[in-house]
Amino acid sequence: MIYDSLIDFYTLNxxxxxxxxxxxxxxxxxxxxxxxFCCLVVALFFIANKLSLNELLFWxxxxxxxxxxxxxxxYYYNYFPDIGGYLRCIRDLRENFQMDEPGCQAIxxxxxxxxxxxxxxxxxxxxxxxxxxxxxxxxxxxxxGMINKMLTxxxxxxxxxxxxxxxxxxxxxxxxxxxxxxxxxxxxxxxNLIFVVMVFLLFxxxxxxxxxxxxxxxxxxxxxSQNGVIFVLPYLGVFLFGAxxxxxxxxxxVFCTLIGLLLIQDAVVSTINFFVISFVFENQxxxxxxxxxxxxxxxxxxxxxxxxxxxxxxxxxxxGPIAVLFFLDSLVQLLxxxxxxxxxxxxxxxxxxxxxxxxxxxxGLVLNSMVVDNDNTFVRYKYTFYYCFLIYLITVNKTKIPWxxxxxxxxxx
Amino acid sequence: xxxxxxxFYQYLKDSYxxxxxxxxxxxxxGILYVFNASPQYLVSVAIDQKTDAQGELGSNSLLSALxxxxxxxxxxxxxxxxxxxxxxxxxxxxxxxxxxxxxxxSLFDESSQTYKPLWxxxxxxxxxxxxxxxxxxxxxxNLHFLNQVIRGTINIRFDDFAELIYxxxxxxxxxxxxxxxxxxxxxxxxxxxxxxxxxxxxxxxFLIQELGLTSTIEQREALSKILENQLLKxxxxxxxxxxxxxxxxxxxxxxxxxxxxxxFIMALFLILGLLTGIGSHAIKFIRKELAED
Numbered sequence: 001m002i003y004d005s006l007i008d009f010y011t012l013n014x015x016x017x018x019x020x021x022x023x024x025x026x027x028x029x030x031x032x033x034x035x036x037f038c039c040l041v042v043a044l045f046f047i048a049n050k051l052s053l054n055e056l057l058f059w060x061x062x063x064x065x066x067x068x069x070x071x072x073x074x075y076y077y078n079y080f081p082d083i084g085g086y087l088r089c090i091r092d093l094r095e096n097f098q099m100d101e102p103g104c105q106a107i108x109x110x111x112x113x114x115x116x117x118x119x120x121x122x123x124x125x126x127x128x129x130x131x132x133x134x135x136x137x138x139x140x141x142x143x144x145g146m147i148n149k150m151l152t153x154x155x156x157x158x159x160x161x162x163x164x165x166x167x168x169x170x171x172x173x174x175x176x177x178x179x180x181x182x183x184x185x186x187x188x189x190x191x192n193l194i195f196v197v198m199v200f201l202l203f204x205x206x207x208x209x210x211x212x213x214x215x216x217x218x219x220x221x222x223x224x225s226q227n228g229v230i231f232v233l234p235y236l237g238v239f240l241f242g243a244x245x246x247x248x249x250x251x252x253x254v255f256c257t258l259i260g261l262l263l264i265q266d267a268v269v270s271t272i273n274f275f276v277i278s279f280v281f282e283n284q285x286x287x288x289x290x291x292x293x294x295x296x297x298x299x300x301x302x303x304x305x306x307x308x309x310x311x312x313x314x315x316x317x318x319x320g321p322i323a324v325l326f327f328l329d330s331l332v333q334l335l336x337x338x339x340x341x342x343x344x345x346x347x348x349x350x351x352x353x354x355x356x357x358x359x360x361x362x363x364g365l366v367l368n369s370m371v372v373d374n375d376n377t378f379v380r381y382k383y384t385f386y387y388c389f390l391i392y393l394i395t396v397n398k399t400k401i402p403w404x405x406x407x408x409x410x411x412x413x
Numbered sequence: 414x415x416x417x418x419x420x421f422y423q424y425l426k427d428s429y430x431x432x433x434x435x436x437x438x439x440x441x442x443g444i445l446y447v448f449n450a451s452p453q454y455l456v457s458v459a460i461d462q463k464t465d466a467q468g469e470l471g472s473n474s475l476l477s478a479l480x481x482x483x484x485x486x487x488x489x490x491x492x493x494x495x496x497x498x499x500x501x502x503x504x505x506x507x508x509x510x511x512x513x514x515x516x517x518x519s520l521f522d523e524s525s526q527t528y529k530p531l532w533x534x535x536x537x538x539x540x541x542x543x544x545x546x547x548x549x550x551x552x553x554x555n556l557h558f559l560n561q562v563i564r565g566t567i568n569i570r571f572d573d574f575a576e577l578i579y580x581x582x583x584x585x586x587x588x589x590x591x592x593x594x595x596x597x598x599x600x601x602x603x604x605x606x607x608x609x610x611x612x613x614x615x616x617x618x619f620l621i622q623e624l625g626l627t628s629t630i631e632q633r634e635a636l637s638k639i640l641e642n643q644l645l646k647x648x649x650x651x652x653x654x655x656x657x658x659x660x661x662x663x664x665x666x667x668x669x670x671x672x673x674x675x676x677f678i679m680a681l682f683l684i685l686g687l688l689t690g691i692g693s694h695a696i697k698f699i700r701k702e703l704a705e706d
Contacts, residue, residue, distance in 0.1 A: 039692065043695045047702075
C-alpha cells in the first residue's frame with residue numbers, strides 16, 4: 001500500500017557492497033513489515049482453525065525463507081532482468097489507477113507473418129492480480145515475491161481438502177521445500193502466478209467447472225500465451241470430448257489434435273522456429289543463429305518430441321554449481337513422479353483423466369525443451385508444468401508412503 | 414463455541430493500549446531516523462546516441478551504413494553501460510578529473526604520498542573473506558575503488574518509450590556527483606572515440622587507395638562522398654566535441670532533497686509498529702489458546 005513516490009524502488013545495490021548499501025535499512029524495514037503481515041495472515045487462518053500448529057509454523061518458515069531468498073535476489077537483481085517490470089505496473093495501478101508504465105498494456109505478441117499471434121497482457125494482468133493482495137509496503141522487488149508466496153499459500157488452502165490422506169499433505173509440503181519451488185515461488189516474477197493459475201485451471205477442468213475454467217484459461221492465455229495454448233487442448237478435451245471421463249473421448253481428442261496440427265502445420269512450425277531462433281539469439285547472440293537447423297515440418301517436430309521430453313525431464317545438465325543443484329532437483333522431482341505413477345499404476349493406467357494431464361505435461365515440457373536455449377530460463381519455464389503435474393499426482397495418490405512411517409517413526413497399531 | 418475471530422478481536426481490543434504504545438514507539442524511531450538521515454538530491458541527465466544526421470555528416474543511409482551507422486537504442490544503452498563502467502573510463506576519469514582525490518582525499522597521507530587503507534564494515538568483511546581464501550586484501554584506494562564508486566553512484570536506465578538513456582544518482586553532495594557524471598560521460602565518449610579511431614583510419618586509407626585506382630567519374634564521385642563522410646568523422650574524433658553521445662537534457666539537480674521521503678518513512682514505521690503490536694498479541698493469543706486446549 002505504501003511506497004516512496006519519488007523513488008522508483010529500493011534495492012540492495014550490489015556494487016556498493018551489501019552492508020554499506022544506502023538502502024539497506026529501508027529495505028529491511030519495508031520487508032520486515034511485509035513478512036509480519038504475511039505471518040499474520042497465516043496466523044488468522046490458524047485462529048480460524050483452517051490450519052494446524054505445524055502448518056502455521058511451516059508457512060511462517062516458508063515466508064521467512066522467501067524473505068531471505070529475496071535479500072539475495074535484490075543484491076544480484078541483474079540476474080533476473082524481468083523482475084522490475086511488475087513492480088512498476090503495480091505501483092502505477094495503485095498510485096494512479098492506470099497502466100501507463102512501459103510494458104503494462106496489452107500487446108499483440110505475434111511471432112512472424114506466418115506464425116500464431118496472441119493478445120497478451122504479460123505484465124498488466126499479473127500486476128492487476130498482484131494488486132489484489134494488500135501487501136503493506138511495495139517499495140522493493142521483494143514485495144512482489146512475498147505476494148507470490150501468499151498466492152502459493154492460497155493455493156495450498158485450495159489443495160488441502162483435495163488431498164486424500166495426511167501423507168499426501170506431507171508430500172505437498174515436501175515439494176514446497178524443493179530448491180526450484182523455494183526460489184521461483186519467492187521472487188517477483190510472474191512464473192509463480194502462471195503456475196498457480198495453471199493448477200487452479202487444471203482442477204477446475206477436472207471438476208468440470210466450465211465458467212471457472214474459462215476464466216482461468218483466459219487469464220493464462222493473457223499472461224503466458226504459450227502455456228495457455230497448451231491448456232486449450234485439455235479444455236476442449238474435457239468440454240467437447242469428455243476426455244477426462246472416457247478413453248474414447250481422449251483418443252478422439254488426440255486424433256483431432258493431430259489433424260488440427262497437420263492443418264495449421266505451417267503456422268506451428270514457423271512459430272516454433274521463431275521461438276527457437278529468438279531464444280538462441282537472446283542467449284548466444286547473432287553469430288550462432290546461422291548454425292541452427294530449423295524444424296522443416298510438423299513430422300520432424302513429432303519425431304523429436306519424445307527425445308525432447310526425456311531431455312526436458314532432467315535438464316539442466318550438471319555443467320556448473322547452480323546447474324548441479326537444479327539437475328539434482330530435477331532428479332528428485334522425477335523420482336517423485338515415477339514413485340507416484342508406479343504405486344498408483346493400477347488405477348492411473350486405466351484413467352483417461354491421467355492420460356489427459358500427462359498429455360498436457362508432455363506437450364508443455366516438449367515445447368519448452370525445444371525452444372528454450374538458456375538452462376536457467378528453461379528451469380523457470382519447466383517449473384510451472386513440472387510442479388503442476390506433481391501436484392496432480394499427489395492429489396490422486398491413494399497409497400500410504402512408507403518413507404514417512406520411518407521418518408516420523410509411525411507404527412501401525 | 415464463540416467465533417475464533419471474534420475472540421481474537423476481543424483480545425486485540427483489550428490490548429489496544431499496548432498496540433498503541435508500540436505504534437508510538439515506532440513513530441518515535443521513525444522521527445529519529447528522519448532526523449539522522451542525510452538528505453539526498455537527485456542529479457540526472459538525459460542522453461541519446463549521436464547519429465550521422467545529428468552530427469551533420471549527411472543523412473544518406475548508404476553512407477551511414479558504410480561508415481558504421483547508428484545502432485538501435487537499447488543496444489547503444491548496453492554499450493554505454495559497459496563502457497562507462499569499464500576500467501578504461503575509470504582510468505581516464507582519474508587522469509583528467511582526479512576522482513581518487515575527490516572521493517578518498519581524506520585518506521591521503523601527505524608525508525608518504527600514499528593513501529591509507531579504507532576500513533569500514535564492507536572492507537572488514539572482505540578482509541575476513543579473503544583471509545579464508547588465502548588471498549591478501551588491502552583496502553587502499555586505487556582505480557578499482559574508484560570504479561566501484563562509479564558503478565555504485567551512477568545509475569544508467571533506458572526508457573523504452575522515450576528511447577533515451579537517463580543517467581542519474583541520489584546523492585548528498587550534488588556538486589561532486591554532477592562532476593562525476595559529467596566526467597564519466599566525457600570519458601565514455603572519449604573511450605568510444607579511441608576504439609573507433611583505428612578502424613576509421615583504416616577505412617580512409619582504403620578509400621584513398623580505391624580512389625586512386627578508379628577511373629570512372631560516377632564511381633569516383635561515390636567514393637569521394639564516402640571519403641568526405643569519413644574525413645568529417647575523423648575531424649570530429651580529433652576535436653573535443655562529443656562524438657557518439659548527444660546530450661538531450663543537460664545535467665540537472667533537484668531543488669530540494671528527494672530522499673528521505675518523510676511521509677513514506679513515517680508511514681512505514683507506523684505500519685511496522687502496528688503490525689508488530691498485532692503480531693506479538695497474535696502470538697500471545699495463540700499460546701493462550703493452545704494452553705487452554
